[in-house]
Amino acid sequence: MYTICDIMLLINFRKQKEEMMKKILAGACCALFAVFSVTLAGCSGNGKGDSASNDDPIADGTLSVAVDDTYLPMEFRDDQNNLVGFDVDLAKAIGEDLGVKVDFTTVAWDGIFNGLNAKQYDAIISSTSITPERQEGFNQTNPYVSNGIVIVSRKDATPVKTFEELASKTVGVQLATTADNGAQKLKEQTGTNVQIKQYDGMLDAFAALEGKQIDNVMTDVGVAMYYVAQKPELFEVTSEVLTNEPIAVTVRKGEDAFTEKLNETLKKLQDNGTMTEISMKWFGEDMTDNINSEIKVIE
Numbered sequence: 001m002y003t004i005c006d007i008m009l010l011i012n013f014r015k016q017k018e019e020m021m022k023k024i025l026a027g028a029c030c031a032l033f034a035v036f037s038v039t040l041a042g043c044s045g046n047g048k049g050d051s052a053s054n055d056d057p058i059a060d061g062t063l064s065v066a067v068d069d070t071y072l073p074m075e076f077r078d079d080q081n082n083l084v085g086f087d088v089d090l091a092k093a094i095g096e097d098l099g100v101k102v103d104f105t106t107v108a109w110d111g112i113f114n115g116l117n118a119k120q121y122d123a124i125i126s127s128t129s130i131t132p133e134r135q136e137g138f139n140q141t142n143p144y145v146s147n148g149i150v151i152v153s154r155k156d157a158t159p160v161k162t163f164e165e166l167a168s169k170t171v172g173v174q175l176a177t178t179a180d181n182g183a184q185k186l187k188e189q190t191g192t193n194v195q196i197k198q199y200d201g202m203l204d205a206f207a208a209l210e211g212k213q214i215d216n217v218m219t220d221v222g223v224a225m226y227y228v229a230q231k232p233e234l235f236e237v238t239s240e241v242l243t244n245e246p247i248a249v250t251v252r253k254g255e256d257a258f259t260e261k262l263n264e265t266l267k268k269l270q271d272n273g274t275m276t277e278i279s280m281k282w283f284g285e286d287m288t289d290n291i292n293s294e295i296k297v298i299e
Contacts, residue, residue, distance in 0.1 A: 058258070062102075063094065063123065065102060065105065068107060070109075074222070086145070090275070093269055127223075139256065140249070141259055144270075145247040147246050149182055149242045149245070150220075151242075163239075163242070164192050166194040169215035170213075171183060172214045172218070173198055175200060185298050222287060245295065245297060276289065
């Protein structure tokens with residue numbers, strides 16, 4: 001038989017035990033919460049989004065740049081799989097002027113803007129045309145290369161000079177580019193009976209043009225000039241420049257101080273001849289001087 005004292009002692013013991021267990025559980029929960037918080041902090045960022053200041057994305061000493069590496073001569077892989085091209089050289093020159101390291105992230109074009117908003121990188125330097133639609137959703141710097149859409153034909157075929165002359169033909173475009181959007185809008189506006197075939201990259205589009213799987217290509221003038229220069233016996237630019245969409249660096253909306261910093265650097269590179277040197281290397285002419293900044297897009 002237990003006495004009242006024994007029972008009281010037993011109750012006190014159990015209470016002490018319960019209090020001890022509560023403290024142990026509370027400590028364990030705090031520890032788990034701390035680990036969970038650290039894990040979330042590591043996962044919620046994406047590349048570098050959380051490590052850099054919201055006001056200055058390159059405060060961590062790195063400029064993270066997104067490129068679509070299938071867009072010759074702007075950004076592509078050479079025979080040794082090195083990332084090269086006009087925009088690659090430009091990004092490196094920007095990084096050097098800003099005193100930061102440049103990291104490249106290769107992204108398919110149709111996802112490149114979503115990745116920027118998700119803070120997977122700091123900027124898109126990937127032949128990004130200035131358009132009213134993009135300016136609504138993003139900050140874009142002053143233009144650094146002249147650009148517009150043209151039509152490319154095979155030399156063994158009838159040259160196409162206007163969009164309407166694409167009737168009963170198949171034209172290749174890169175998916176989600178201004179050439180793709182423009183072709184779709186012109187087809188609707190003009191009622192032209194043209195088949196628009198979308199490709200993930202211009203390499204595939206020009207390979208299809210060479211193989212006579214399509215009749216023409218619509219693309220940026222700089223890209224067209226590059227392919228024509230590589231195979232002048234096969235390709236030629238046969239239309240006038242249909243739009244005026246100069247190219248700029250694109251960053252997130254509201255990053256005004258960062259945009260201005262990039263504008264200052266671009267002006268330095270223009271003034272000291274770096275831009276001209278890069279342009280001559282990749283285009284054989286200077287497409288960075290006297291840029292017409294009046295935007296003309298197909299609406």
